[in-house]
Amino acid sequence: MNIGQASAASGVSAKMLRYYESIGLLPKAARTEAGYRVYSAKDVNTLRFIRRARDLGLSIERIKLLVGLWKDRERSSADVKRVAQEHVTELDARILELTAMRDTLQELADACHGDHRPECPILRDLEGGAQAAASRADLPNHVGTPMRGAAEQQRRAGA
Amino acid sequence: MNIGQASAASGVSAKMLRYYESIGLLPKAARTEAGYRVYSAKDVNTLRFIRRARDLGLSIERIKLLVGLWKDRERSSADVKRVAQEHVTELDARILELTAMRDTLQELADACHGDHRPECPILRDLEGGAQAAASRADLPNHVGTPMRGAAEQQRRAGA
DNA sequence: GTAGGGTTTCCCATTATGGGAAGGTCAAGG
DNA sequence: CCTTGACCTTCCCATAATGGGAAACCCTAC
Structure with a gap:
């Protein structure tokens, strides 16, 4: 072949x-x-x-x-399972990160009129992180300001 | 500065x-x-x-x-929203892929005894894709064989 | 024997980021 | 005035996994 x-x-x-x-x-x-x-x-x-x-x-x-x-005919299934489980753990972590990003961004997009006018919550949020974060502190499932850096740096390091 | x-x-x-x-x-x-x-x-x-x-x-x-x-003071919020929405769409796609991987792998890991014995469903699945896929066709949320390639190639191309 | 298709190796590009070397600069303290 | 340490500069390298492409070689069918 x-x-x-x-x-x-x-x-x-x-x-x-x-x-x-x-x-x-x-x-x-x-x-x-x-x-x-x-x-x-x-x-x-x-x-x-x-x-x-x-x-x-x-x-x-x-x-x-x-x-x-x-x-390896002598392997233990425990070894195999451990490798698989490690990967599942990493996938879970990545999924959580992406989901947090997705939810935050979707919320911002939902709040954006999306018309001809320039006013846009998305840009306002990116512009003024801390203040904006406070104003959406009541919304569920978003990427909170304190979360930034920690998880992100992890992801970047791992990627 | x-x-x-x-x-x-x-x-x-x-x-x-x-x-x-x-x-x-x-x-x-x-x-x-x-x-x-x-x-x-x-x-x-x-x-x-x-x-x-x-x-x-x-x-x-x-x-x-x-x-x-x-x-750009003249921007339309629609332009901003479109960019954000495109990213949300990509995040969703990626999340779906990762979740499918995660679920499949978790199912396999769950089925693995994880003891000293060599018998392991994880390796059996990787070994005999098609047959194994048939045997777990009834399980929910797994990476189906027909899915492979298409979505995967996409992800790789995009990444 | 020649054309067309498969193969080989080698180099380059991707994405966003960090590491590190060699050398110049600046401010504080002697 | 000079040294020291902390900062800055540019340049090169590495990462993970993959594709693209060139130049040269091989093989098979006609």
């Missing part, structure tokens, strides 16, 4: 196949005399595994761990 | 101040004879605006638009 065929069979682009090999997620593929990479059906299985793990949003680093556990 | 003071007053790092200037989000700052950047209270206002917009997850490109509208 050529790289193109392995790519088609696994749903992983040829570009990524080479990349995964280069970073050690995949072992170095065998080569033909001409230097073409050669893949087996077993390799395609691994690729599909990786593809599905990526679809679940797992990072390459975590996928490396999972592939290792997958190939 | 030096860059350090503007940074402290706005919550935007000095590094980012220079970066924003380099990409044209900020006008070129005035300089002292020695070449130090100089900022005014008005500049700090703009920086705070940008900071808050970033906290709401807006991209630099959209913030450029918003800053433009903000400074």
Whole structure:
């Protein structure tokens, strides 16, 4: 199997196949005399595994761990579960952040007339954070001023 | 005001101040004879605006638009609202994706014993996507096989 | 043998951010 | 007046995962 065929069979682009090999997620593929990479059906299985793990949003680093556990007959399911659970925790955190942003922005947009006039609560809020935050302190589910920085810096660091 | 003071007053790092200037989000700052950047209270206002917009997850490109509208006395609130609404739409899409991932992974983790034994539904699922997808077709809120690719590719393209 | 399509490697770009080096500046204290 | 430490400057590098594209090579069918 050529790289193109392995790519088609696994749903992983040829570009990524080479990349995964280069970073050690995949072992170095065998080569033909001409230097073409050669893949087996077993390799395609691994690729599909990786593809599905990526679809679940797992990072390459975590996928490396999972592939290792997958190939290890002696693994404990606890190890696998821990990796999965860590990712769920991160997803939850990210979802909370995005939801807070979404809700705040939706509230502001709802309060905006959206007509030809220049008056706009969205800009007013961005302009005068603290004051505006006080004025919408009674609204539910918004990104409060004290929240800013902390969670945000986290997200940026993690991303 | 030096860059350090503007940074402290706005919550935007000095590094980012220079970066924003380099990409044209900020006008070129005035300089002292020695070449130090100089900022005014008005500049700090703009920086705070940008900071808050970033906290709401807006991209630099959209913030450029918003800053433009903000400074434009002739703007229509409809223009501002549209930009905000576009971002809400993207946030919603991302939240849906992450939630689907989260739910699928949580279901798999819940089904995993998490003990010393190697048997693990998580790995089984990653291994045999199609079959596993069929076996959990009755479960709610999971990442269905037909969903994969489409939404995922979108996310990756957009990210 | 030649055309067309697959492959290889290498470099570049993306997004927004931080780290760090080498060197200039400024203010306070000796 | 000179030193010291804190600040500033620019420039390069790194991040995560992916795509784009060029130049050169290979293979197969006609």
